[in-house]
Amino acid sequence: MLDLGCGPGSLAVRVLDRILAATVVAVDADPLLLGLARAAHRDRAGLRLVEADLGRPGWGADLALRETVGAAVSTTALHWLPEPQLRVAYGELAGLLRPGGILLNGDDLSVADFAPGLAELERHLQHWAAGPRGESLDDWRAWWDGVTEDPALAELVARCGDGPAAAHRDAESAQLSAHERALRAAGFAEVGTLWQHGGNRLVCAITGARVV
Template identity: 55%
Template sequence: MPALSREVAQGWIARWDRQQEGYLPDREERFTALIDAVEAGAGRPDPLVLDLGCGPGSLAARLLDRLPDATVVAIDADPLLLALGRACHDGRSGLRFEDLDLRAAGWASGLRLDRPVDVAVSTTALHWLSEAGLRTMFAELSLVLRPGGLFLNGDHLDVEDVSPALAKIEHAIYDRATRRRFTEGMPEDWRQWWAAVDADPILSGLHAERERRVAAAHHGSESGNLSTHVTALRGAGFAEIGTLWQNGNNRLLAAVRP
């Protein structure tokens, strides 16, 4: 397999960020709100932060740009996205990537932490987990998050199961924001990005490994409802739970461990 250079990784991550913006016209605004919450809620200038479902490290990099004394442990099970993140950010102080499956019991024991976690963050990732996967993930997180520690999740989380009329309005707000943002046409989408990756000889081997893992996994149904996430958090012992920022059905959900 050809070597993955920093320059190649940077190009693919920039392309990743552009295609993600097609689904999140206010992606940078949500990043900013999330990092504001870390800064306000961590309780120290050098927090230990877990980035759950980190992808290629887009959030982790922005967080360290703002809080250079933080330590970020970025966790994912996608070998290709992890490889891009490691190549792009190789040697960056305060950042390391871990290949761990958040759906698996015991993942927290593989983190090699020297102190409790102050904040756990995620963005556009946890909706991929089934309800059972969420329960496992939050149960493990509660083992390493300090008392008073903060959980922050930026994602599209719907209220269709409890408030269908409000859910319809939330989706309309999101659709209008998207049309205003992309008046000259939508960027590359998710499927197009992955097809381009598969066609790249530098990345095709990693893409094949990713496909092997996906085929071997049993994901279950996705968890796109806000109520599912809130119920799983309460089941893991989290107390105060609420939305800190919202635009349509795109929201920043927060919870505090007692």
């Protein structure tokens, strides 16, 4: 299994907790986030961490896989890729998955470009569901600002320059339609939403033969 944009490894280790026989190759381009993952999970059986840029053609070769992959997962990561790079990421992934392999991507994706009324209702639903607790949660940029102030992480922060928050500003693929277009262009046979709460969606794509 692949974990795309794995960050500090939170999703990867949860997968390993649930699927004991799994092997997870966790991929990210950010040396700081991978540094946190290695510090927290360096001895975790079944986990391999790889630094690779998902928006660069040929990133699949960096993984040094010995066989095709059954599944790929991601959460709140792939929307950071601009649509041209998103197409590269999904195109490369399609070549790594075996027939019937699946991608499960959990992310906040909007339908405002083709269903603005629904998008507005989703925003109201999320605000209502979060309540006062949701108002205090850090977003990615606030989290990154906090990390840069930690002296213990200074060396890794220096490797990141201005950091992902600056590098991706105003370049996100935050529309559901962008992901659907990129997945279909990559040759995935089926694309759809398996689960949704407001704008938070679990998008599934199946390549090749249908899973039964």
